[in-house]
Amino acid sequence: MTDAPFFTPLQNRGLIKVEGKDAHDFLQNLITNDMDNLSADNILYACLLSPQGKFLFDFFIHQGNGHYFLDCEGGERAQDLAKRLNMYRLRAEVQITVEDNIIVYAVFGDSKSGPPDPRHKDMGSRSFTKPELPERPFEEWDRRRIELEIPDGSRDLLVNKSTMDEARMDTLNAISYEKGCYIGQELTARMHYRGLGKKHLKMVKLNDLPEKAELRSTCGDIGLALVRG
DSSP states (O other), X not given: OOOOOEEEEOSSEEEEEEESTTHHHHHHXXXXXXXXXXXXXXXXXXXXXXXXXXXXXXXXXXXXSSEEEEEEEOTHHHHHHHHHHHHHHTTOOOEXXXXXXXXXXXXXXXXXXXXXXXXXXXXXXXXXXXOSSOBOOHHHHHXXXXXXXXXXXXXXXXXXXXXXXXXXGGGXXXXXXXXXXXXXXXXXXXXXXXXXXXXXXXXXXXXXXXXXXXXXXXXXXXXXXXXXX
């Protein structure tokens, strides 16, 4: 995809700060991706799953100076994620704080505006700073995302029900199969290696929905739906 540079403010975002001497290992033991692949120059896309391997939250992890920021869904979803992380904190020396309403910008055509979205090269970059570029509506970003068959958190993935396989999250750089154990790893790995998933999120035309499709998010005349195949 090529276009003149522009940005889009993303809807419903929150920010969770995780800091403390155990912050790295604390997150490493919980999330689907490998914290060792995170650096100051890139961001990590990952999920937090239930012990049964079902989707709970997805987020982007930014590395700060001695801390990490989780760019996540906002509002109650951000508060719920912070509560879940605190539940797992136990004796780990970490502090968790949350802002449940922030602005995140998706930037296209200007690589200097922030680190690239790790899910796909055509999803631009992500920034907490408003770029000095033309602004386009949220629907510009949303349509690109749906055309690339990328889920948008709980708009497309059912909390405590959807699996990573349904959205092919491994193709979106959300999962590491080389790291050690994390919550929900067993089911996630088994479905991946055995090809157990029978339904997946696919782009559909709203005027030509496949039979028994479970429609999720939409934009204009297209949407994402859970379909067989």
